[in-house]
Amino acid sequence: MIQNKNVRILAIAPLSRGLGYAVMEGPDKLLASGNKAILRDKNAGALAWVNRFIQFYQPNVLVLPNVKAADTRRAARIKTLHRQIVAWADKKKVKVRLVSVTQVRTQLLGDSKATKFAVAQMLAGKFPPELGTRLPPKRRPWMSEDPRMDIFDAVGLAVASWPQQK
């Protein structure tokens, strides 16, 4: 948990299509968020984007999903990319924090079994100007996941890094 509210954090959610990112200055100030689709040579492309984000936003802390947590399953490529990003952040002297999916759900909704859509809805309500229009419709069993969910994954990681105000 980041106790100092005077830091800038960059949250990266590496996913199968590319990556989602979010930049926050304090628990209530979302500076930027979005997703980048990477078509070919995904790990190299994703690493290049992470480098650009670090250079542009100069974060104090880099937040990544904890791919080694017991409740997490990730593809081998994503795990490799995760290792590469951590190594890159160490090289750039940026602190890295790992947040698991369960931590995000527990922090934001108080329920470790909450759905991704419930988390996304909560975040869209918390940041209506930035995320209100980006909330995709609820996924049906026959639909694949909307690319915009990458944004909410990253923002969820960023928000869960701060202590929640009761």
Added chain:
Amino acid sequence: MKSLPNYLQSQRKRFALSQEEVGFLLGISGMTKGEKVCRDENFAREPSLQDALAYEAIYGVPVRELFAGRYQQAEQDVATRAKILSFRKLRKTDARKQECIIQLAAKASANPSRE
């Protein structure tokens, strides 16, 4: 934490405006209005005072908050110079002048890391 040079992009996205639209609102003419806004947002161009005030009018945020990094830098530079001025022997010493210089110089000693 050192502020970013400006927060134009995050403010523009809050209002869901495009760079072209902001360029039009700034009064930039021609085909490159979006490009100029893009360069402002990516810290590649220093907007003029007229443009900075126009940004304040568009987003409703004071210039010192929109250009927080630039403001911090300018404040620090002024404080450093005020420190030098406070060491100089002034010909005519005025209580108001001295108070102003001491206050400005105090900011330099309050934030020595940014020097």
